[in-house]
Amino acid sequence: MSHCQNPEAEALLDQPIAVLDKGFVRLVDYMGGDARIVQSARVSYGEGTRTVREDGALIHYLMRNDHTSPFEQVLLTFHCKTPIFVARQWVRHRTARLNEISGRYSVMRDEFYLPERDQIRRQSKSNKQARSDETLPFEEANRIVQNFEAEQKQVYANYQQMLDAGLARELARMNLPLSLYTEWYWNIDLNNLFHFLRLRLDDHAQYEIREFAAALARCAKAVAPLAYDAFEEHILHAVRFSRTECAALQNLLDGREPGLDERPARIFNQKLAQLKKIADANKEAAPVEDPIPVNPNS
Numbered sequence: 001m002s003h004c005q006n007p008e009a010e011a012l013l014d015q016p017i018a019v020l021d022k023g024f025v026r027l028v029d030y031m032g033g034d035a036r037i038v039q040s041a042r043v044s045y046g047e048g049t050r051t052v053r054e055d056g057a058l059i060h061y062l063m064r065n066d067h068t069s070p071f072e073q074v075l076l077t078f079h080c081k082t083p084i085f086v087a088r089q090w091v092r093h094r095t096a097r098l099n100e101i102s103g104r105y106s107v108m109r110d111e112f113y114l115p116e117r118d119q120i121r122r123q124s125k126s127n128k129q130a131r132s133d134e135t136l137p138f139e140e141a142n143r144i145v146q147n148f149e150a151e152q153k154q155v156y157a158n159y160q161q162m163l164d165a166g167l168a169r170e171l172a173r174m175n176l177p178l179s180l181y182t183e184w185y186w187n188i189d190l191n192n193l194f195h196f197l198r199l200r201l202d203d204h205a206q207y208e209i210r211e212f213a214a215a216l217a218r219c220a221k222a223v224a225p226l227a228y229d230a231f232e233e234h235i236l237h238a239v240r241f242s243r244t245e246c247a248a249l250q251n252l253l254d255g256r257e258p259g260l261d262e263r264p265a266r267i268f269n270q271k272l273a274q275l276k277k278i279a280d281a282n283k284e285a286a287p288v289e290d291p292i293p294v295n296p297n298s
Contacts, residue, residue, distance in 0.1 A: 004033040008222040017215040020208060022111050022181055023081045023213035027222075032074035032190075033228035034059065034226040040070040056226045071191035074224055078186045078216065083113040085178035086208050093196050096188035103173035107163060111181040113150040117141040119207060130204070150178060193220055194231045201236065237282070239275045 016024035041062060062070055082090065091098070101108075120141035121131040131225045137140070139257035155177060158248055162172040188196070193216065199205065221228040241249060245268050248258035260268055 002038050004031070006033050006223055006225070008225070009033070009219070011224050012219055016217060019211050019215050020083070021116075023083070023086075023113070023212070024079075025219065026079040027219040028077040028079050028185065030074070030076045030219075030223045033224045034093070036073045037070045037075060037190075037224065037227055040073045041067070046095050049287060056229070059226045060230045060233065063227070063234045068191045071194065071227060072189040074190035074227070075203070076188060076190065076193060076219060078188075078219070079183070080179055080186055080212065083178065083208065084180050084182050086206075086212060087182050087184070088178070088201075089171060089206065090186075090207050092210070093188075093192070095192035095195070098184045098185055098186045100184035101182055103176070104170040107169065108159070108173060108176060108180060108182075110156050110160075112149075112156075112177070112179045113181065113208075114145055114148055114152075114179075117145060117209075127204070152177065158176050190220065190224060190227060194235060197231070198235055205248070223298045237278050239278065241271065244281055245271065 009027070012027045014026060014028065016026045018024055034055060038058050041058060087100070089215075117138055118135050118141075119131075120132060120136050122136070124130045124132040129217060137146070155175060159172050163169065197213055197217050197220070200209050202210075203218065205213070217228070220231075243266065244260070248260050248268055251258050258265060258268060
């Protein structure tokens, strides 16, 4: 099979996608695409590629039935520039390979993240790890951002002063804050990238990492558009119900109360609201036909 190339992905190569105030995501390289996925699924069929419609249906079949190994055949390499606090959330996804800039070898740049004023918010009362939806008055938000900036400048000036005095870089860097920008090369297969995107595009993820996830998603869609469509259909814009919640759904269909306690009922109702939101947004979407089942391991 020849090397997979996608015009949309080729156009994105080495083009930085701006994220936040100073960050970016840049698609450095990729290997494979939709054709590689169907080829690996139809390994016993030779070339395997048929029509785009048939290939798309097969990819949907694989995604819907959790046949994930064909998606692992597609690899993407990114160059990313992100605040350290975002990088520490990002690196929790341990299924990728990365190489990060080292403050022991390099002098860290004077580049810090400053949030937009509309992102300066109070702590959420319902979510211990998130900000609320309520924005602060502009004057108060502006004062906070100015404080951030002043502290960043002072800390970096101290860092530079220690370097100028001959202190080792590995020591001088210790007090640099989480708002400092770092850079890395990040290589991941498409299946694990989809898992990353499922979590980091979610509304419950922190705003800053959601912005980076959106840029990564743009690249994934360019590399494997059929696979990304299947991911949106069956994973990203789908709702998962537990066994107990399925029983509650059946109760609703039978005209009865769901039969859930307070907290499970609250989570269940949130899922119902999400279900309605998805349904309203997809009223015009055409159904995807099932292909003839194919055993990916045949």
